[in-house]
Amino acid sequence: MGESQKKKAWWRDTTLITMVSLLAVVSLVAFIQHGVDGLRDGGENSLFIIRQAAPALFLGFILAGFLTVLFPPRVVGRWMGDEAGVKGVLIGAAAGVLSPGGPYVMYPIAAALMHGGAGIASISAFSVARNIFTANRFLVYELPFLGVPLALAKTLSTLWLIGVGTLLVPVVFRLMPRSAQEAARSRIGAAEQEKTE
Amino acid sequence: MTLYLLAGLVGLTAVLVLRKDGFFGLRKGSVTSALLLRSVARMLVLGMVLAGMTQVILPQEVITRWIGDESGFTGILIGAAVGALVPGGPYVVIPLAASIFLSGAGVGPVAALITAWNTIPFTRTVMWELPFLGGAFTTSRMLVNLPFPIVAGVLTPPIYRLLV
Numbered sequence: 001m002g003e004s005q006k007k008k009a010w011w012r013d014t015t016l017i018t019m020v021s022l023l024a025v026v027s028l029v030a031f032i033q034h035g036v037d038g039l040r041d042g043g044e045n046s047l048f049i050i051r052q053a054a055p056a057l058f059l060g061f062i063l064a065g066f067l068t069v070l071f072p073p074r075v076v077g078r079w080m081g082d083e084a085g086v087k088g089v090l091i092g093a094a095a096g097v098l099s100p101g102g103p104y105v106m107y108p109i110a111a112a113l114m115h116g117g118a119g120i121a122s123i124s125a126f127s128v129a130r131n132i133f134t135a136n137r138f139l140v141y142e143l144p145f146l147g148v149p150l151a152l153a154k155t156l157s158t159l160w161l162i163g164v165g166t167l168l169v170p171v172v173f174r175l176m177p178r179s180a181q182e183a184a185r186s187r188i189g190a191a192e193q194e195k196t197e
Numbered sequence: 198m199t200l201y202l203l204a205g206l207v208g209l210t211a212v213l214v215l216r217k218d219g220f221f222g223l224r225k226g227s228v229t230s231a232l233l234l235r236s237v238a239r240m241l242v243l244g245m246v247l248a249g250m251t252q253v254i255l256p257q258e259v260i261t262r263w264i265g266d267e268s269g270f271t272g273i274l275i276g277a278a279v280g281a282l283v284p285g286g287p288y289v290v291i292p293l294a295a296s297i298f299l300s301g302a303g304v305g306p307v308a309a310l311i312t313a314w315n316t317i318p319f320t321r322t323v324m325w326e327l328p329f330l331g332g333a334f335t336t337s338r339m340l341v342n343l344p345f346p347i348v349a350g351v352l353t354p355p356i357y358r359l360l361v
Binding site: 015016018019020022023026027029030033034038039041042043044045046047048049050053055056057059060061062063064065066067068069070102103106107108110111114120123124127128131132137139140141142143145146148149150152153154156157158161164165168169170172173175176177180181183 | 200202203204206207210211213214217218222223225226227228229230231233234237239240241242243244245246247248249250251252253254284285286287288289291292294295296298304307308311312315316321324325326329330331332333334336337338340341342345348349352353354356357359360361
């Protein structure tokens, strides 16, 4: 997980560079608009956010670590690969909700599943659930930062879309040209090998 | 309340880990947690500082006018477009969304923004989903997910009003 990212020199890390540049631009605008006061207010806001979110973040990361031990990505993948039909879809959705970590965890799992022959329905369930509701994201980021009413209201209003997505994505996938469907499956293996090399 | 809930869940999973793999499991879990934290710690702090700074420069009148509670469907569309285009992990986007919300954005547009970032993100789709899962799957998923941010923008405000 993220091995290649760790070894990269900081100045080649585009995400970091983008972030630092963004921060520099925003700070500059704050300085131009409000002078030193603007920077001080921004700093105070940041400290407030950090202090408010830190305990939940800390607990959230511990939770993510334990979840990885309870449900190792490889094992979950095997469950999903073996099970067809409704059970596979349910396991897929549950795996999506529980899977911790960023895209560098999620997409390799999904690709391995697809390459391993898991049904398109289970992969859709995994992918859609992972996008719409992730336990870790909800507990670690959404609740502390957005507050209970907004985080909960947003979740309740979108949760049912997991079902909609799981049902519709395979239908649309089968409408794609056959060659594109085949290409999807064969390309996965190549992408995976590139990433792990 | 969040903290108690989280602490309870940590306790529960710790017991389950202990029963599954004993103390070795607990140690492995803690090491994984530390690695996860270390891999995003820098971005996390930067994201929160960015959110704090952005709050200072966000022009409240503009936010209220374009994506405030009165902005209606246009506000939801703007929120969804911003969410689809904004790059970065939850450590950047969620604090930023919270800042925008505090500066006067409406519940609908903020829900649309977060949902768009979750379901139809431009950079994540191009950088990760397309190479890993291929064009046919990615296109199918994107097409189906396209209306989701609008649904979130429309349905979240009434539920929010019931909860506050």
